Amino acid sequence: MPSYTAPVKDFQFILHELLKATEAGIPGYDELEPDFTNAILEEAGKLASEKLAPLNSSGDAEGCVLENGVVRTPSGFREAFEAVKEGGWNGLDLPEEFGGQNLPVLMGSAVGEIMCSANMALNMYPGLTHGAINALLAHGSDEQKATYLPKMVSMEWTGTMNLTEPHCGTDLGLIRTRAEPQEDGSYAITGQKIFISAGEHDMAENIIHLVLAKAPGGGEGTRGISLFVVPKFLINDNGSLGDRNGVSVGSIEEKMGIHANATCVMNYDGAKGWLVGELHKGMRAMFVMMNEARLGVGVQGYAQAEAAYQNALAYAKDRLQGRAVTGAENPDGPADPLIVHPDIRRSLMDQKSFAEGARAFAMWGAHLIDRSHRADDADAEGLISLLTPVIKGFLTDRGFDMTVQAQQVLGGHGYIEEWGMSQFVRDARIAMIYEGANGIQALDLVGRKLAADGGKPAMAFFEMVKGFIKEHEGNEALKADFLDPLKAASKDLQTAMMYFMQQGMKNPNAALAGSTDFMHLFGHVCLGLIWARMAVAAQAALDAGKPDATFYKTKLATGRYYMARQLPATALHLARIQTGADTVMALKAEEF
C-alpha cells in the first residue's frame, strides 16, 4: 500500500525563504510565523498520513454505491470525514464570521495539497464545499449567508456545483434546466445535471446545491443563466432541517478514478431554489470564484504527482535489480537498487523537479490571490487571472504525466492495483478535464487573458521576469544554470506572444491552433522563474551559513535539473506555435 508524508520542510522553505510571507505586507500574513505555519502543516500532515492516506486504496477499490437513492461512501470515509471536520480544516481560510479561522488562501492551498496527496477523492467533499461557500460569500444575500455558511464552513453540510448537462459541458449557453418564479419569491428548478461530484453521499446532514438554470426573460445563450441555491433538505426558519426538496440522484457514474467520490446524475423536479446574486447574471457569479477553484485543481494535479513520486522513490531505493554501469554500489547484495540507474534517476528528477516547482508556483498563485483579495491589489488580481489557466492546465497536464512516470518506475508492479500507482494515474486524470478542460484553459489564456486589460498583466509578467534577471545577473553562481535559461525561455514566450498578436486579427485560428502549446510554454517559463527564485533563496541561505546546507544544495541541484532538462521544451512549443494553423486546419472535417 502506498504511503504519504507531507513535505513540510519544503512548504516552510517556500513560505519563509521564497515568499517571505511575514514581510509581504498582506493583511493576515503577519501572523504566519514559521513556528505557527509549521504547527499547522505538521498537524495536517499527521491527519493526512494517519487517517486519509490509509483509506486511499481501499476507497478506490470499494467505490461509492447507490442504493435506494442513497450513496454509500467507502468504509472508513465517514470517520475520516469526521476527523477533517473536527479539526476545523475546512474553515482554515474562511471568514471567522461564519466559523472559519480566516487564514490566507496561501495556507488553505498548502493544506489542500497535503489532503489531496493523501486522498484526493475524500478531499473533494470539502473541496467542492469550499467552492460553493465562495460562491455564496461573493453573491449570496446576508440571509443566505447566515442560513448556509456556518453549517457549510463546519462541514455539517457540504456543497456542490451544478453546471454540466447531458448535451452541454463547456458551452453552458445550451443549458436547458429551467427556473420558474414562484409566488413566495423562490424558484421551481427542473432539469437534469450530470457529472456532479459529491452530489449525494452519506457523510453530511444536508447538501447545498448551487445550480445554473434559465429563468424566463433572460434571452438566449449564457445571458439567460442565473445561479440558484437548492438545498437537499429545506431549512426551517429555526435552522432545523425540514422537508426533502425535489432533488435526487438518478445514478452514479462508473469512471476511471476518484471512485470514492460519487459523480452523480442529479434530477431536479420542481425543486425549491433561491436566486443567488442577480437574475440572469449567473455566469458572472460562477466565474468570480474561478481563480481559486482552478488553483485548487492545479494543486490536485501536482499533489498526485507528489504522492506518486514519494512511492516511486521508495521503490527505487528498495528494489534490487541490475548493477550500476559504473560499478556495483551494493556489492554484498544480489543486485543494486533501481535508483543507481541513470534512466530511473532521470525519471525521479523529472518528478521531483516538477513537484517542487509546481508547489512553489501554486503557492505563489495563492499568494497573489491573497494579495488581490486582502490588499485590494489590482495588479495582483490581473496577474493571477493571467496565470490561473496556466496553473490549472499546465500543472494538471504535467502532473498527470509525472504520475505515469512514477508508475513506470515500478514496472509490472506499477500496473497492478496492489501498489497503488495505478490509482494516482487514474485519479490525476480527472484534473485535466473538470473545472474547465485543459483545452478550454488554453483558449481562455490565449483568447482572453493575454489581451485582458489591454495586455497589462502580460506585460507586467514580462517586466517582472526581466526585473528579476536584471536584479540577479551579477550572481555568477546562478547565471549560467538559472538566469540564462530563464532569459531564453522567456524570450520564447515573448516571441510566441508577438506571433499571436501579429496573426491575431487576420487569422484567429493561428493563435488558437497554438493555444495548448502556448499554455505549456507559459507554464515552463513560470516554473523556470520560480526555480530561479528558489535558487536565489537557497543560495542566500547557503551564503548566510544557515543550518541544513544539504537541503539548500539539494534544492539547487533539483532546480538545475529543471532548467537544463525541462525548460528547453519552450523552444519546441514555440516552433509548433510558429507553424500557425495551416497544417492544423488543412483537412476538411469529412476528410478525416
Next chain:
Amino acid sequence: MPSYTAPVKDFQFILHELLKATEAGIPGYDELEPDFTNAILEEAGKLASEKLAPLNSSGDAEGCVLENGVVRTPSGFREAFEAVKEGGWNGLDLPEEFGGQNLPVLMGSAVGEIMCSANMALNMYPGLTHGAINALLAHGSDEQKATYLPKMVSMEWTGTMNLTEPHCGTDLGLIRTRAEPQEDGSYAITGQKIFISAGEHDMAENIIHLVLAKAPGGGEGTRGISLFVVPKFLINDNGSLGDRNGVSVGSIEEKMGIHANATCVMNYDGAKGWLVGELHKGMRAMFVMMNEARLGVGVQGYAQAEAAYQNALAYAKDRLQGRAVTGAENPDGPADPLIVHPDIRRSLMDQKSFAEGARAFAMWGAHLIDRSHRADDADAEGLISLLTPVIKGFLTDRGFDMTVQAQQVLGGHGYIEEWGMSQFVRDARIAMIYEGANGIQALDLVGRKLAADGGKPAMAFFEMVKGFIKEHEGNEALKADFLDPLKAASKDLQTAMMYFMQQGMKNPNAALAGSTDFMHLFGHVCLGLIWARMAVAAQAALDAGKPDATFYKTKLATGRYYMARQLPATALHLARIQTGADTVMALKAEEF
C-alpha cells in the same frame, strides 16, 4: 460503446504503394497481390468489428474471475476466441507444416493490429501463443515441435511465457525457479512466476507454458538459466491429454487494464518440464524471437491509439459545443461540432498523424523481419535489431499519450467508463511496461544496439536516410515540407549519437541519462522518414492521376502536420541529451 473499423485502405496503401510488397523480392511476397491482401484485411476487419470490438467494454467491466483454480473469462470471450480459431487467424503467418498459412509477418502484423484495436485483451491469448510457438520453432526439438505446434497453431492449445518472479523482472539473473533433472530425461520445475498473461483460462484444452528456470551446474546470473516447456496437462504418446501437471494458478492480479486477460501468479510444484534448446542457454533462446514479440507490443501501442482516435473523431464530429471563431459552421444548429475548434483539430491531427505514421513504421519493421528471415538478409536483420527497441518503446509511449489525447476530446465523457475511452488508456498503459519496460528498451538501444556489429546497422540507417533525401531532393513539391525537416531531424540524431560516442567510454552515465530521449529522438526520425516516404508515394499517385485523389491529398496533409508539428521534438531531445549526466546524477540517493 466505442466502435472500430479496420483501416484497410491505409494498409493497402502501405503494402502496395509504400512497401511495394510484390516487387520486394522476398520469398512469399509475390503472392501478396492487392486483391488478396484486401480480402484478408477486410475479413479480419469484419471479424474485429462484428465479434471482437463489441466485447471490448463488457470484457473490461466483467474481467476474469478465479474460482477453484479455474479462470473464467468474460461472457462471450469463448465464442469470440472460437471465431478467431475457426478463421485460422492464429496460423496466418506460421509454417504450413504445422497447420499455418505461411504468410509473411507483414500480414500477421497487419491482422494483429486490427484484432488488437478491436479487443486487446482477447488478442493477447493468441498473441502470447504466437510468442511461445516462435520459441519452439526456433529451439524446440523435432519431437517437441510435432507434439506441441499443430495444436498451438490451431489454437486448441494456447501458450505462455514465464519469466518474471516476485523479486525479479528485468534482472533475470536473479531468478530462483529450479529445474531438477529426472531419470526419464525430464526436469522437475519448482518455483513461482508472476505477471503471467493468459496463464490460466477456460478457452483452450491445454496451456503450454515456457518457463525460465535454473538447472544445476549453470553458474551464477543469467548464465545458469535454461528454457523449459511445461504443459498444463501432460500429453500421452498418442497425443491425447493425460494427467494434470504440477502447475497451477495461485491468484490473478487486479490491474489497471486488460481486465479480460488473466494475469496470473503461477506456482510450479515439481511440474514436469522438458528442456527447450541447449542447457544453460535459456536467455539466448528467449531473446531470439524478441524482435517479433517486441514488434507485436509496439503494434499494441499504436493499435490502441488508432481505436481511441476513431472514437474521438466520431465524437468531435457529432458533439455540438461552441462556435467556430471564424464564423458559425452549423448555423442552423444550436452550436458547431467540436471539430471546428483549432485545439480539437490539433489533437485529432496529433493522433491521426501518429497512428498512420506508426502503422507504416511497424509494417516496415515487419517487412524487415521477413527480409531477414525469408531472404536471409543480414543487413535487414541488423537494421530490425536496431529499430526493435524504437518500435517497442516509442510506439507504446506515444501510443499511450495519444489515447490520453483522444480521451481528452470527450471531456467528462472521456473519464466515465460508459464511452470506452478510459479503457483505451488503461489497456495501452501496459504496453509501455511488459516485454521489457521502455526504460530497458532505451538501454538496449543505447547500450547495445547502437554499437552492435561495429555500429554497422546504425551507419546503414543514416546512409539510408541520406540516400533517400538525395534521391528526392529535386522534388520541389516535397522539399520544404518533408525533406528539409527530415534532414534536420536526422542531423539531430547523428549529433546525439556522436555525443554518446564521445562520452561513451569515459562517462557511460552520460549516454544512459539520455537513453529515453534518444529512443524518442530516433522514433521521431523514423516516423519522419516513413512520412517522407509516404509523401513520395502519395505524390507519385497524384502525379500519375490515380483515382481517389482525396486519399492521397489527405495523406500528404497529414504528413505535413507530422513534419511541422511533431518532428521538431528532435531538437528538444537532443538538447536534453547534450546536458549529459551531470544534473541527472547530481544527487546522492539519500538526498532525494
